[in-house]
Structure formats: structure tokens, C-alpha cells
Amino acid sequence: MTSYLSIEDLARETALEESLIRFYESEYSKDLPEKILKGGVFFFDGGAVDAFKQVHLRHDKNIGATGTPAAQLKNKYARVLAVTSGKGGVGKTNIALNLAIEFQRLGKMALVVDADLGMANIHLLAGIHPEYSLKDIITSGLKVSEIIVEGPEGVGIVPGGAGVLALADSTPVERARMVAALEDMERAADIVIVDTGAGMTAGVRDFLLAADEILFVLTPDITSLADAYGLLKALHHEKFSRPIYSVVNMVSTLQQAADVALRFSGCVQQFLGREVVNIGYVMKDSTVGAATMNRTPFSLFDKEARVSKNVRNLAAALLKNEMPELKINSAFKRYMNLLKK
Numbered sequence: 276m277t278s279y280l281s282i283e284d285l286a287r288e289t290a291l292e293e294s295l296i297r298f299y300e301s302e303y304s305k306d307l308p309e310k311i312l313k314g315g316v317f318f319f320d321g322g323a324v325d326a327f328k329q330v331h332l333r334h335d336k337n338i339g340a341t342g343t344p345a346a347q348l349k350n351k352y353a354r355v356l357a358v359t360s361g362k363g364g365v366g367k368t369n370i371a372l373n374l375a376i377e378f379q380r381l382g383k384m385a386l387v388v389d390a391d392l393g394m395a396n397i398h399l400l401a402g403i404h405p406e407y408s409l410k411d412i413i414t415s416g417l418k419v420s421e422i423i424v425e426g427p428e429g430v431g432i433v434p435g436g437a438g439v440l441a442l443a444d445s446t447p448v449e450r451a452r453m454v455a456a457l458e459d460m461e462r463a464a465d466i467v468i469v470d471t472g473a474g475m476t477a478g479v480r481d482f483l484l485a486a487d488e489i490l491f492v493l494t495p496d497i498t499s500l501a502d503a504y505g506l507l508k509a510l511h512h513e514k515f516s517r518p519i520y521s522v523v524n525m526v527s528t529l530q531q532a533a534d535v536a537l538r539f540s541g542c543v544q545q546f547l548g549r550e551v552v553n554i555g556y557v558m559k560d561s562t563v564g565a566a567t568m569n570r571t572p573f574s575l576f577d578k579e580a581r582v583s584k585n586v587r588n589l590a591a592a593l594l595k596n597e598m599p600e601l602k603i604n605s606a607f608k609r610y611m612n613l614l615k616k
């Protein structure tokens with residue numbers, strides 16, 4: 276007897292996202308069975324499950340083979356930029372959120388993932404009230420589109436919090452669900468900014484190691500520099516080899532920003548032999564506190580404030596440093612592979 280599968284059935288049977296099924300339909304139609312029209316609705320026959328799994332496997336093998344449709348799709352993966360610091364309270368969350376807003380204003384679709392396990396607080400700064408988090412993808416099978424909350428200027432906010440830790444204990448089936456969901460996210464956006472907690476804590480480590488690029492938030496405070504160096508050294512020992520940038524926050528003068536950036540990059544170069552590119556600075560500005568009191572990101576609260584202009588420049592500098600070849604691999608797939616170790 277022929278069984279008829281709806282797209283939801285097929286998604287469940289193959290563990291592929293519906294959007295991916297539709298993409299495969301358009302890209303690999305000749306390798307897939309014809310759909311059946313019944314009562315004005317298209318169904319898949321039972322053979323479609325294997326056919327889609329085969330196409331999915333083949334598609335995955337094509338990663339990196341330039342010029343193929345698969346490679347073109349992979350090129351559409353978002354840049355995944357992790358914002359981190361050695362020490363807490365240096366301005367990561369503020370920079371991550373306002374940077375996303377500026378990317379959005381520059382015509383880039385930006386998502387912020389709240390991966391801070393301790394004080395997940397992007398929603399407070401963004402003035403939103405998320406109902407779900409990454410954890411619900413694992414436990415309730417929600418889709419990424421169902422947990423994303425639209426923040427200011429259309430920025431997508433992915434509440435993570437404790438869900439990030441739950442990932443470390445997830446089963447293979449749950450992980451497959453998560454990979455599909457996170458990959459969906461990387462396809463939907465141009466840039467994904469991951470706001471992490473400070474330091475190399477469990478759960479954050481893998482996000483950092485998987486990211487395409489890491490942005491270190493430094494401050495003129497000497498302990499911030501020492502802690503940042505310690506974190507970078509740990510990443511270096513874990514063989515993180517993709518670009519690392521720094522931004523100096525809460526500076527009083529340009530000279531101070533330049534001194535701090537140089538001290539950090541000099542140290543890293545001298546002792547670890549690797550490069551850190553300073554990508555900008557953000558002045559110390561009472562606008563940040565005033566905007567927070569107002570539950571509004573400072574880039575919206577006062578577009579012309581110094582800090583807002585600083586973050587705008589930061590976004591522009593990061594876009595200038597775009598490295599297209601980075602986008603052919605999924606950072607979140609890397610992340611899930613790291614979790615398995």
C-alpha cells in the first residue's frame with residue numbers, strides 16, 4: 276500500500292527542516308520522486324524518505340567543492356562572530372546588541388544569540404520578553420523560527436541561556452534536531468553574533484572554538500587585559516586559527532584606545548606568535564547607562580551619541596574585513612562536532 280506523506284511527515288521521518296526539504300526539491304528535483312496530488316494538496320510517497328536522505332548525504336559531501344549548487348548554498352552561511360572577554364562586565368552584551376542593530380541598518384540581516392549562561396540579559400537591554408530558548412528546540416522540538424524574538428530594528432534575538440548548557444548533555448537525536456535548527460539560523464541571516472559569558476567556562480568554550488571569528492572586548496582596566504590574554508592563550512592552545520579581533524571599550528581618549536589595543540596585540544604577537552586585529556573602540560559614555568535605564572539599546576536611544584557612532588564604525592570595519600571563504604562551512608556544525616568530543 277502506498278503511504279502518503281505530508282511535508283511535516285517527511286521532515287519528521289528524515290530529520291530535515293522543511294526549508295531544507297524545499298531547497299532540495301528545487302535543487303535536486305531530478306533525483307527525487309514525483310509528488311502526488313491528492314485533494315488539491317501535494318504529498319510525497321514513502322520512497323521520498325530515502326531519496327531525501329540520499330540527497331542530503333550527497334549535498335553534505337559537496338561542501339567545499341566550489342561551483343556546485345551545494346557550495347553556492349554553503350556560501351550563504353552567515354558569518355558567526357562570537358563576542359567575548361576575559362573579564363566580566365566589560366560591555367560585551369551592549370556591543371553585541373548594538374553591533375547587530377548597526378549591521379541591520381547597513382542592510383545585513385543580523386541575529387544575536389544569547390549564549391551567556393550566567394546572566395542571560397540581552398532581552399533586558401533590548402526590551403523584549405522571550406518565551407522560549409534554545410533549550411526548547413531540544414526538549415519540545417520547537418523550530419528556530421519559533422524561538423527567535425524580533426528585537427529593535429528587526430534584529431533577530433535567539434534566547435539561549437541555560438539551553439546552551441543543556442546541549443552538552445543532549446542525545447544524538449536531540450543534537451541532530453539542534454544542528455538542523457542552528458543551520459537554518461545560519462542560512463537565514465547574514466551575520467550571527469554570539470554574546471558569550473566571560474572567560475573559558477564550560478558551554479562557552481565550544482561556541483568560541485566553533486565561531487568563524489572572535490571579537491575580544493577589552494577595557495583600559497589592567498585586569499581586563501590580563502584575563503583577555505589568558506583566554507586567548509587557552510583558545511590558541513585549543514588550536515583556534517580563525518581571525519581574532521579586538522575592540523577597546525570604555526576609553527576616555529583615542530590615544531588610550533590605541534595604547535590598550537597595541538599592548539594586547541603586542542603581547543599576543545610576542546608570546547603566542549599570532550595576530551589580533553584591532554577593529555575599533557567605544558568611548559566611555561553616560562548614554563549607555565541612560566539607554567539601559569530606558570530598556571533601549573543606545574544605538575536607538577541616541578543615534579548620534581558618540582558610542583552609537585563608534586559601534587557604527589565597528590560594524591563597517593567588520594564588514595570591510597569580510598572573508599568570503601569563511602562562509603563555506605557551518606560554524607554551528609563545527610560546534611556540534613565539538614560537543615561530541
Ligand SMILES: Nc1ncnc2c1ncn2[C@@H]1O[C@H](COP(=O)(O)OP(=O)(O)OP(=O)(O)O)[C@@H](O)[C@H]1O
Binds near residue numbers: 567
Ligand atoms: N561604553 C560604555 N560607557 C559607559 N558604560 C558602559 C559602556 N559599555 C558598557 N557599559 C556599562 O558596563 C556595564 C556592563 O556592560 P555589559 O552588560 O554590556 O557587559 P558584559 O561584558 O556583557 O557583562 P557580563 O560579563 O556580565 O555579561 C553596564 O552597566 C553598562 O551600562
Ligand SMILES: [Mg+2]
Binds near residue numbers: 367368369471
Ligand atoms: Mg553580558
